[in-house]
Amino acid sequence: MTAPLIAILDDEPDIRTILSSALEEAGFRSQAFGRATEFEAALRHMTPDLCLVDLSLPDRDGLTLVHRLALEKGATVIIISGRAQVQDRVTGLELGADDYIIKPFDPAEVVARVRARLRRDRPGAGEASQTARFAGWTAHFDRFTLEDAEGAETPFSQAEGEVLRLFLDRPKRLVSRATMQEVLGGAAGESFDRAMDVRISRLRTKLREDPKNPRLIKTIYGAGYIFLGDVTWD
Structure with a gap:
C-alpha cells in the first residue's frame, strides 16, 4: 500500500x-x-x-x-x-x-x-458508504458533490462533507454541539462553534433551504441541530 x-x-x-x-x-x-x-x-x-x-x-x-x-x-x-x-x-x-x-x-x-x-x-474498506439519498438529493462523498433530482451537481468542501455526513448518519436525532466536537475533532469554543455555524449555513444554501425556515437542517436553540429527512445509503 x-x-x-x-x-x-x-x-x-x-x-x-x-x-x-x-x-x-x-x-x-x-x-x-x-x-x-x-x-x-x-x-x-x-x-x-x-x-x-x-x-x-x-x-x-x-x-x-x-x-x-x-x-x-x-x-x-x-x-x-x-x-x-x-x-x-x-x-x-x-x-x-x-x-x-x-x-x-x-x-x-x-x-x-x-x-x-x-x-x-480514510475509513476501512467497506465501513463507510459513499452515496446517500434524501429529499430528492443525492450526496456523493467520493467526489464531494450534491446532485439534485434533475441531475445538476453542486460541489461541497471536505469540511462541509464531514458535517453533512454527521447529520445523514443521525437522521431525526438531536446532534448537540458536544457531539459535533467529539466526532469532528478540534477544540471546543467560540472558533469551533462559529466554524460549524458557517458550514451549516453553506450546506443549507447548497440544499436550497429557506434560511428563515429550513426544512431539512433544523436549529434547536440551546441544544443543537436535527436533520429531518429520510436517508438511504447505497
Missing part, C-alpha cells in the same frame, strides 16, 4: 525541511513547495492526501488558496501559520481548513495531527 502523500507549502526553507523530514521518518511521502504558483502547477498532476499550508506566502494570499483547495479540490487542509489571533484561526476554519497549527510548532505534533486527520478521512 502506497504511503499517503503530504504536500507542504511554506516559503521558509527550514520549515519545509523540518516538516519533510518529520513526515518521512513517520512513514509518509512528502513534496514541498515555496511558492503558491509552483504548488498549484503541481496539483495538475498530483493528488496529495493532505496539504500543509502556510498563510504568509510571497505570491498569493494563503486564505484564498485554502478556500480554493477546500471548495474546488475537496482537499484536506491543515494551516500552519505564525498568525496566532483568534480571528485568523476562525477565518481559516470558515474557509474550509480542517485544522490550524500555530508556529512555532513541535514537528511531532504536526505528524500526530496529520495521522489523526487521515484516520478520519
